[in-house]
Amino acid sequence: MGRLHAEEMILNMGPQHPSTHGVLRLKLRTDGEIVSHIEPVIGYLHRSFEKHAENLEYQQVTPFCGRCDYLAAMGSEHGYAMAVEKMMGIELPERVEYLRVIFAELQRIASHLVAVGTFGLDVGAITPFIYCFRERELILDLFEMASGARLLYNYIWIGGLAHDIPPGFVEKTYEFLDNFDTRVAEYNQILTGNKIFIERAADIGVMTPEVAINYGVTGPSLRASGVNIDIRRTQPYSIYDRFDFDVPLGEGAQGTVGDSWDRYYVRVREMEESARIIRQALDQLPVEGDVKSAIPRRIRPPKGEIYSRSENARGELGYYVVSNGKNVPLRVKMRSPAFSNLSVINEIGQGWMISDVIAILGSLDIVLGEIDR
Amino acid sequence: MTEQEIYADLTAEFGDKIIEFVVEETLNPTVVVKADSLADICTYLKDTEALQFDSLMNLAGHDSDGVSDLSVIYHFHSTFLDHYITLKIFTPREDSTVDSVANIYRTADWHEREAWDLYGIKFNGHPDLKRILLEEDWEGHPLKKDYVAAEFYRGMRIAKVK
Numbered sequence: 001m002g003r004l005h006a007e008e009m010i011l012n013m014g015p016q017h018p019s020t021h022g023v024l025r026l027k028l029r030t031d032g033e034i035v036s037h038i039e040p041v042i043g044y045l046h047r048s049f050e051k052h053a054e055n056l057e058y059q060q061v062t063p064f065c066g067r068c069d070y071l072a073a074m075g076s077e078h079g080y081a082m083a084v085e086k087m088m089g090i091e092l093p094e095r096v097e098y099l100r101v102i103f104a105e106l107q108r109i110a111s112h113l114v115a116v117g118t119f120g121l122d123v124g125a126i127t128p129f130i131y132c133f134r135e136r137e138l139i140l141d142l143f144e145m146a147s148g149a150r151l152l153y154n155y156i157w158i159g160g161l162a163h164d165i166p167p168g169f170v171e172k173t174y175e176f177l178d179n180f181d182t183r184v185a186e187y188n189q190i191l192t193g194n195k196i197f198i199e200r201a202a203d204i205g206v207m208t209p210e211v212a213i214n215y216g217v218t219g220p221s222l223r224a225s226g227v228n229i230d231i232r233r234t235q236p237y238s239i240y241d242r243f244d245f246d247v248p249l250g251e252g253a254q255g256t257v258g259d260s261w262d263r264y265y266v267r268v269r270e271m272e273e274s275a276r277i278i279r280q281a282l283d284q285l286p287v288e289g290d291v292k293s294a295i296p297r298r299i300r301p302p303k304g305e306i307y308s309r310s311e312n313a314r315g316e317l318g319y320y321v322v323s324n325g326k327n328v329p330l331r332v333k334m335r336s337p338a339f340s341n342l343s344v345i346n347e348i349g350q351g352w353m354i355s356d357v358i359a360i361l362g363s364l365d366i367v368l369g370e371i372d373r
Numbered sequence: 374m375t376e377q378e379i380y381a382d383l384t385a386e387f388g389d390k391i392i393e394f395v396v397e398e399t400l401n402p403t404v405v406v407k408a409d410s411l412a413d414i415c416t417y418l419k420d421t422e423a424l425q426f427d428s429l430m431n432l433a434g435h436d437s438d439g440v441s442d443l444s445v446i447y448h449f450h451s452t453f454l455d456h457y458i459t460l461k462i463f464t465p466r467e468d469s470t471v472d473s474v475a476n477i478y479r480t481a482d483w484h485e486r487e488a489w490d491l492y493g494i495k496f497n498g499h500p501d502l503k504r505i506l507l508e509e510d511w512e513g514h515p516l517k518k519d520y521v522a523a524e525f526y527r528g529m530r531i532a533k534v535k
Contacts, residue, residue, distance in 0.1 A: 043506040050491070051515055086400060213428050213452055216480030229452060306400040307431060307448050307459070320433045320446065333433040343483045372506060 008036065011354070015044050021118065022368030026345075026357070033353045038346045045372040053332035058084055058299040061332060063154040068334060069370040070151060071114055074107035074143070075312035076370075077156040080332075082237060083308035083319040084158045087301035095289030096160050097239045102173070102281045103146070103156070104238075105274040109180070110139040111313035112220075112267040112274075115365040119264055120191050122362035123200040128191040135183050138176050145169055159295035170282055177275055177282075184272055192265060201264060202255035205348045205360035212258070215347065216340035219315025221364055224250035224266045225258035231311040243280050245273045260363035267365070300327050307335075314338050314365060336370040376402035379424065379458050386417060401448065401459040408445075408462040412472035412498070418449060418458070419477060425451045426458065429474070432484035434492035439518030443492055445471060464494060466517075473499035491516040 014025040023044035029037040049068055053061045065080040066073030078100055085092070117132030140150040146165050147155035155162045191197055207217070212225045222229060230247045232240040248269035250262030301323040309318045315337030322331040341364050349357045374382075380394045383404060390410040395403040406414055418426040426449040435444045442463040449458050464471050473496035475482040485496045486505040493514035496502055503509065512523045522531045 043504075043508070046506045048515065054516075214479045216429060216478070227452070234455065304397075304400065305446075307446075308400075309430070316430065318431050318448070320431060320448075322435060322437075324437075330437065331433075331435050333431070335431040335433075339483065340480055343479070347479075 013354075013357075015041075021361070021366055024342075024366070024368055024371075026361075028354065028357065030354065035349060035352055035354055035357050038349045038357065040342055040345060042342070042368070043372050045368045047369075047373065049334065049373040050332055053329055055328065057327045058301070058329060059158055061329065062157060063152065065334070066152045066154060067369065068336065068373055069312065069314065069317070069338070069367050071367050072107050072111040072313040073152050074103045074156060075111075075310070076317065077153065078104050078238075079308065079310040079312060079317045080319055081156050081158045082310060083306055083321050084299065084301060086308055087304060087306050087321065087323060088158075088296065088299070090159050090294055090296065092160065092294050093289040093291065094239075094286045096291050096294065098281050098285045099161060099165060099291065100156060101238055101240065101243075102278050102285075103143070105278045105281070106139050106142060106173075108274045108313045109271045110136050112271050113139075115267050115313075116187065116191070116264065116271075119201075119359075119362040119365070120197065123197060123359050125191055125194065125197055128187060131183070131186060131190065135180060138179070142169065142173060142176065145172065157295060158299055160293070161291040164291045170285065173278065173282060177279055180275055181272075184268065187268060192268060198254050198261060200359055201261035201363065202259055204260045204356050205352065205363065206256045207258040207344065207348045209258070211344065211347055215344040217315070217344050218337050218340065219311070219313070220266045220270060221263050221341050222315065223247065224262040226250050231309050231316060235309065237310055240277075242284070243277045245277050248273065260359050263363040263365075298327065300325060305331075309335075312337060314367065314370070315341060334370075334373055336373065338364075338366040338368075339371045342366050342371055374423065374454070374456050376404075376456075376458055379456070380404050382421075382424070383414065383417075387414060390414070395461070401457065403446070403459040403461050405461045405463070408464050408469075408471045410472075411460070411462055412474055412477065414460070415447075415474045415477050423454075425453045428452050429478035429480045429484075432481055432488065434488035434494055434516065436492060436516065436518045442466065443469070443494055443517075445488060445494060447474075466493075469493075469495040471496050473497055473502075475499050490514065493517060 009030050011028040011030050015023040025041040027039040028035050049064055065076040069076045113132040113136045117129035120128040144150050147153040207225050209225045209227045212222045226249050248266050250257050254261045303325040305322040307320045309316055318335030320333040324330045349360050384391045390407045392405040418424050428450045430450050431448040433446045444463050447460040488494045489502055490504040490506050513520050
């Protein structure tokens with residue numbers, strides 16, 4: 001039987017499409033069910049963060065950072081605060097550093113829970129999504145206790161925190177951790193080892209280490225390809241060098257190293273590691289210390305520039321900040337991890353079926369707010 | 374290698390294409406190079422055994438005052454040797470002459486499109502240089518300090534920024 005030749009067709013996926021995780025449009029060139037080229041069209045959520053930042057005082061930029069990556073707002077605020085603190089040479093009280101790590105890691109778990117849950121959703125598993133959101137709610141409760149907000153916190157300020165944690169917070173966090181350790185086993189039972197799920201994710205969209213590094217892919221998506229780069233380890237910031245934790249790497253347990261399943265499973269294991277870090281940080285948390293004592297009265301970093309990196313839930317979050325000595329930054333550029341992570345999709349998605357492209361996109365875990373800024 | 378050693382290495386290789394080494398006022402020591410030889414320098418950074426800069430972490434456009442030249446800043450990292458370097462180039466406000474490095478570092482593809490979109494910096498040899506965050510028919514490049522927004526976009530009034 002001869003091969004039936006069909007004409008290539010352009011298929012628009014999005015901007016309104018539940019599996020594009022926001023307002024993303026993918027222009028697919030397809031030959032039947034096979035995708036031969038993917039062109040992501042972005043910018044639908046562009047809110048000119050960088051333009052706004054040039055018209056606001058340093059401390060006023062903080063809430064905007066959280067609004068970029070709205071699923072990991074604590075991490076975004078942390079990265080920005082660190083960049084300005086380094087420029088000004090601010091020494092933070094120990095208590096602030098510990099609390100920041102606790103919040104950043106709780107946020108990583110919350111963000112990975114969305115990633116893991118929606119990835120399941122993308123390939124047809126609806127139940128795990130509900131399970132993941134059940135635990136995420138508990139983390140959001142903790143954030144609400146501390147900052148008053150559930151999604152966008154404005155909690156990590158330049159030089160400290162907006163306010164100290166309320167009484168009972170530490171106990172509640174321990175309670176959450178005790179509960180969470182058993183939950184990960186549940187996800188593994190219901191999703192990780194599920195045969196249909198493995199069929200949909202294993203060997204799909206394999207990303208080699210060379211491709212990943214060349215495209216600037218960072219975070220769990222890079223580590224799934226077996227590259228051992230975690231900024232918390234390679235260039236430790238805050239107090240990450242004090243904690244004992246592993247950096248999970250993709251091993252190709254169900255197929256090839258760097259496939260969609262690996263990208264999923266690295267996130268599951270990272271949640272366990274984050275829980276370990278939080279437990280250690282809670283154990284060591286100093287009782288004394290004023291979280292506002294190091295907040296400068298006037299924020300005017302000396303003339304100069306910095307590129308400061310941190311490991312956010314999605315990867316390398318960099319802030320390039322230029323100061324001219326005034327109270328308003330001259331330039332704030334956010335190097336968003338999801339921006340570079342999405343750019344690789346044409347490379348790894350070519351030659352797969354349309355339904356596989358959805359799985360690959362889900363495994364990259366993008367947040368459009370951060371891509372479009 | 375330290376940034377100082379990398380600078381010495383680049384000067385030995387490229388001579389007067391390397392303009393200066395900036396350590397003051399920056400927390401990332403920066404080598405300022407000529408824009409027209411950027412692609413050669415990047416190829417050298419990537420392929421030389423002793424350097425192996427395989428990762429372009431970040432690429433940012435910058436306009437310091439709305440009058441003088443625009444600049445582009447490149448932050449590199451070597452994942453094998455774990456060292457860092459920052460390159461900076463200056464380019465005229467109109468008729469930019471920056472080499473594209475998108476074929477050397479694929480990260481640069483979208484980042485250069487962003488710099489074109491927001492700063493109007495043209496990258497020679499880019500595979501598909503078009504706007505990325507704004508619409509194709511948007512007027513002007515908003516992050517330039519002398520940018521004045523048009524009054525209307527497709528019949529919609531554009532809010533004034535102070």
